[in-house]
Amino acid sequence: MVDYSPAMMTDMYEYTMLDATLQDGTAQRKCVFEVFTRHLPEGRRYGVVAGTGRLLEALRDFHPTDEDLKFLADRKIVSPQTIKWLENYSFSGTMRGYREGDVFFPNSPILQVEGTFAECTLLETLILSIFNYDSAVASAASRMASAAKGRPCMDMGGRRTNEWSAVAASRAAMIGGFKGTANLLAAQLYDLPAIGTAAHCFTLVHDSERDAFESQIQALGRNTTLLVDTYSIEDAVKTAVEVAGPELGGVRIDSGDLAQLAQRVRSQLDALGAGNTKITVTNDLDEYAIASLQTAPVDSYGVGTQLVTGSGAPTCAMVYKLTEREGVSGAMEPVAKKSKDKATVPGRKLAYRSFEGDLADCEHVVAGPEEALNSFGAPENWRNLLTTFVNHGEINDQFTGHQAIMDAQQFHAKTLSELPITAQSLMRGDPVIPTETTVLK
Amino acid sequence: MVDYSPAMMTDMYEYTMLDATLQDGTAQRKCVFEVFTRHLPEGRRYGVVAGTGRLLEALRDFHPTDEDLKFLADRKIVSPQTIKWLENYSFSGTMRGYREGDVFFPNSPILQVEGTFAECTLLETLILSIFNYDSAVASAASRMASAAKGRPCMDMGGRRTNEWSAVAASRAAMIGGFKGTANLLAAQLYDLPAIGTAAHCFTLVHDSERDAFESQIQALGRNTTLLVDTYSIEDAVKTAVEVAGPELGGVRIDSGDLAQLAQRVRSQLDALGAGNTKITVTNDLDEYAIASLQTAPVDSYGVGTQLVTGSGAPTCAMVYKLTEREGVSGAMEPVAKKSKDKATVPGRKLAYRSFEGDLADCEHVVAGPEEALNSFGAPENWRNLLTTFVNHGEINDQFTGHQAIMDAQQFHAKTLSELPITAQSLMRGDPVIPTETTVLK
Numbered sequence: 001m002v003d004y005s006p007a008m009m010t011d012m013y014e015y016t017m018l019d020a021t022l023q024d025g026t027a028q029r030k031c032v033f034e035v036f037t038r039h040l041p042e043g044r045r046y047g048v049v050a051g052t053g054r055l056l057e058a059l060r061d062f063h064p065t066d067e068d069l070k071f072l073a074d075r076k077i078v079s080p081q082t083i084k085w086l087e088n089y090s091f092s093g094t095m096r097g098y099r100e101g102d103v104f105f106p107n108s109p110i111l112q113v114e115g116t117f118a119e120c121t122l123l124e125t126l127i128l129s130i131f132n133y134d135s136a137v138a139s140a141a142s143r144m145a146s147a148a149k150g151r152p153c154m155d156m157g158g159r160r161t162n163e164w165s166a167v168a169a170s171r172a173a174m175i176g177g178f179k180g181t182a183n184l185l186a187a188q189l190y191d192l193p194a195i196g197t198a199a200h201c202f203t204l205v206h207d208s209e210r211d212a213f214e215s216q217i218q219a220l221g222r223n224t225t226l227l228v229d230t231y232s233i234e235d236a237v238k239t240a241v242e243v244a245g246p247e248l249g250g251v252r253i254d255s256g257d258l259a260q261l262a263q264r265v266r267s268q269l270d271a272l273g274a275g276n277t278k279i280t281v282t283n284d285l286d287e288y289a290i291a292s293l294q295t296a297p298v299d300s301y302g303v304g305t306q307l308v309t310g311s312g313a314p315t316c317a318m319v320y321k322l323t324e325r326e327g328v329s330g331a332m333e334p335v336a337k338k339s340k341d342k343a344t345v346p347g348r349k350l351a352y353r354s355f356e357g358d359l360a361d362c363e364h365v366v367a368g369p370e371e372a373l374n375s376f377g378a379p380e381n382w383r384n385l386l387t388t389f390v391n392h393g394e395i396n397d398q399f400t401g402h403q404a405i406m407d408a409q410q411f412h413a414k415t416l417s418e419l420p421i422t423a424q425s426l427m428r429g430d431p432v433i434p435t436e437t438t439v440l441k
Numbered sequence: 442m443v444d445y446s447p448a449m450m451t452d453m454y455e456y457t458m459l460d461a462t463l464q465d466g467t468a469q470r471k472c473v474f475e476v477f478t479r480h481l482p483e484g485r486r487y488g489v490v491a492g493t494g495r496l497l498e499a500l501r502d503f504h505p506t507d508e509d510l511k512f513l514a515d516r517k518i519v520s521p522q523t524i525k526w527l528e529n530y531s532f533s534g535t536m537r538g539y540r541e542g543d544v545f546f547p548n549s550p551i552l553q554v555e556g557t558f559a560e561c562t563l564l565e566t567l568i569l570s571i572f573n574y575d576s577a578v579a580s581a582a583s584r585m586a587s588a589a590k591g592r593p594c595m596d597m598g599g600r601r602t603n604e605w606s607a608v609a610a611s612r613a614a615m616i617g618g619f620k621g622t623a624n625l626l627a628a629q630l631y632d633l634p635a636i637g638t639a640a641h642c643f644t645l646v647h648d649s650e651r652d653a654f655e656s657q658i659q660a661l662g663r664n665t666t667l668l669v670d671t672y673s674i675e676d677a678v679k680t681a682v683e684v685a686g687p688e689l690g691g692v693r694i695d696s697g698d699l700a701q702l703a704q705r706v707r708s709q710l711d712a713l714g715a716g717n718t719k720i721t722v723t724n725d726l727d728e729y730a731i732a733s734l735q736t737a738p739v740d741s742y743g744v745g746t747q748l749v750t751g752s753g754a755p756t757c758a759m760v761y762k763l764t765e766r767e768g769v770s771g772a773m774e775p776v777a778k779k780s781k782d783k784a785t786v787p788g789r790k791l792a793y794r795s796f797e798g799d800l801a802d803c804e805h806v807v808a809g810p811e812e813a814l815n816s817f818g819a820p821e822n823w824r825n826l827l828t829t830f831v832n833h834g835e836i837n838d839q840f841t842g843h844q845a846i847m848d849a850q851q852f853h854a855k856t857l858s859e860l861p862i863t864a865q866s867l868m869r870g871d872p873v874i875p876t877e878t879t880v881l882k
Contacts, residue, residue, distance in 0.1 A: 162602075
């Protein structure tokens with residue numbers, strides 16, 4: 001068992017900055033931090049927001065334990081006064097942002113965190129870890145699910161990434177449009193559909209393939225999916241139907257030329273009277289491989305490595321930047337660093353997507369002083385993209401747990417249908433809609 | 442708080458295969474499973490084994506909880522008899538393999554798991570998750586540490602990957618030769634050196650850069666590292682030395698042309714009398730960027746994204762294959778699937794590295810029937826690569842915890858020094874030594 005709190009999922013400098021600002025008084029300044037990325041992975045048309053629900057769940061538990069405080073004190077990372085302050089830490093600020101399942105583009109403010117410098121700065125690493133990984137997986141999943149054109153995609157990638165990433169990946173894959181996961185911990189924690197077939201070792205531990213198939217049918221029923229490529233696929237399919245009868249649920253092919261093999265296996269199954277037996281394929285699939293199988297008689301896809309590693313983009317380059325803070329006068333002041341290649345637009349942002357008919361045509365990011373933002377009137381065809389997840393420390397439970405995942409999956413499908421169809425092109429290109437940034441005076 | 446056991450970090454089919462084999466009797470057959478990869482990431486000369494210590498720590502806790510058993514029963518994933526069996530589950534087998542920090546090549550049997558089919562099959566996903574991620578990070582870390590030629594590399598990548606991957610990455614980076622981590626949970630769990638500077642938001646929350654520097658010096662002392670690229674680097678370095686004096690510990694540059702900037706900052710620091718003030722650079726570094734900074738006056742590197750995503754290879758393609766099992770007669774029989782593109786060599790393996798003088802010249806994998814293996818005599822210049830980590834259920838604690846990481850770091854440095862120098866070339870090429878597989882009769 002691991003007994004931990006997310007409060008240590010933090011880079012050390014967040015605690016040392018807390019310590020310094022508590023001593024100099026700036027810790028209490030009101031701040032706005034924003035999460036965004038400067039660019040999509042090369043050639044991608046859109047990204048998919050995922051992680052918000054996990055962040056809210058982690059936020060609930062973000063209280064240093066006694067053991068954590070002892071560690072911070074023993075290592076002299078913070079002063080005794082800061083330890084006292086941390087004993088009562090609880091995030092009392094506000095978070096709003098893009099809904100899970102929404103799409104994002106360069107500079108989309110997918111999360112805004114408002115609170116004191118002290119309470120916001122401690123969350124930097126945790127927030128970025130969650131959004132960077134979860135959104136990378138959801139973005140890849142969405143492309144795969146699109147390429148599958150309605151055939152279900154299943155997550156089988158847990159073994160190709162860290163064991164906890166596996167859980168986050170299952171959840172993010174669902175948001176991107178996947179229909180189930182092989183990962184039991186994800187199924188358990190988030191009440192997701194669990195799926196599975198059998199491994200080659202199962203066939204090999206038996207004295208014959210027939211013994212293995214009989215055993216699996218006996219334990220799991222005729223509706224199970226048998227793995228048919230341990231030895232000869234043709235022999236295996238024959239044996240499978242002999243053992244299970246034409247009611248056999250499915251067969252899985254995990255090697256070779258999947259398009260050709262699926263065609264042959266389909267013909268063989270049909271000839272054996274097993275016209276309803278499904279074919280599932282696995283074997284290093286990505287969105288391109290899935291697209292190439294469009295005309296093959298495949299019923300579902302099991303995706304591993306490329307899903308959990310974001311199909312070439314295992315992280316999203318999300319950053320967490322201070323964009324506005326209280327000044328000496330008590331008024332909020334836009335701020336930004338001026339580093340040459342990493343300049344940011346100062347000030348809190350509003351975010352909208354404008355529509356021409358049913359289709360989105362532009363993402364709008366509006367920055368400026370608070371008064372200007374508060375009195376900003378968006379045109380009628382601009383949809384507000386920001387939703388409040390945490391209101392002065394109150395977490396809205398609607399955005400956590402199982403239902404939030406299913407809502408996000410549905411929201412993503414709807415959002416994707418509102419983008420120009422080139423969004424679903426697998427060819428490299430620019431973001432499918434441009435982002436316009438307006439700075440109000 | 443999360444209350445969980447690693448027993449659910451499992452693909453569903455492992456439990457359904459367990460269920461079927463418990464019913465048909467093959468669950469009790471003795472088996473040997475092996476972990477290996479069929480290929481290194483494209484162009485890589487070697488891989489670095491990492492994850493063994495984490496696996497042993499997880500194995501200690503691999504017992505389904507009451508909640509887990511209820512989940513398995515409620516979802517009808519296994520039968521009531523299997524639930525009974527699981528109540529007493531504890532791995533009672535043997536694990537041996539390559540030491541953490543050792544290098545591996547295609548087909549190196551980095552872990553062998555011996556036990557009944559039932560107890561071994563449940564571990565598949567957890568074992569692969571750990572080795573695939575941890576070894577990917579350690580392999581990248583080793584290349585970066587080599588490219589840094591003695592200058593310390595520090596892990597600052599937690600925010601670019603899942604929050605638990607971050608912890609595993611810190612640990613794996615140390616094995617690959619890194620000297621510290623920004624991640625507090627890793628520092629806490631594994632007693633690792635924690636490092637950190639400050640973020641741009643720290644400068645921005647203050648009314649001036651000078652205020653920020655004064656605050657940091659006040660809280661952390663003159664030996665701290667100040668971030669100097671929020672506004673003008675030249676002004677910042679001047680202010681830094683004015684505030685801290687020539688005893689200033691270090692400055693960090695996080696943007697721009699690092700080679701050029703490091704040169705300018707070094708000259709400026711020297712001119713200000715701060716000849717001992719160190720320069721640390723960060724900003725999307727990878728092994729190539731680090732190599733290109735060889736002649737720049739840089740004292741240490743902070744590495745993020747490319748470390749935790751394996752520098753282009755975020756997973757290792759490790760697989761877990763049944764290679765030998767008890768037959769009807771009770772004797773062990775080599776087994777292997779025959780899938781066209783994924784064929785494996787049947788039988789348990791021995792593994793050696795042969796030396797010509799002080800340098801390794803070949804990896805040797807020896808397979809065959811048990812009697813042949815047991816009587817195999819390796820030549821004198823062949824070093825045995827297999828170490829026992831778990832002996833009939835007894836976990837050897839020497840391979841867990843903090844000390845195991847430091848031992849692995851040292852072992853890796855030694856191992857790397859025994860490879861031909863081309864191992865450290867960043868140019869794409871073949872594995873630095875070939876692997877020869879011998880099948881005994």
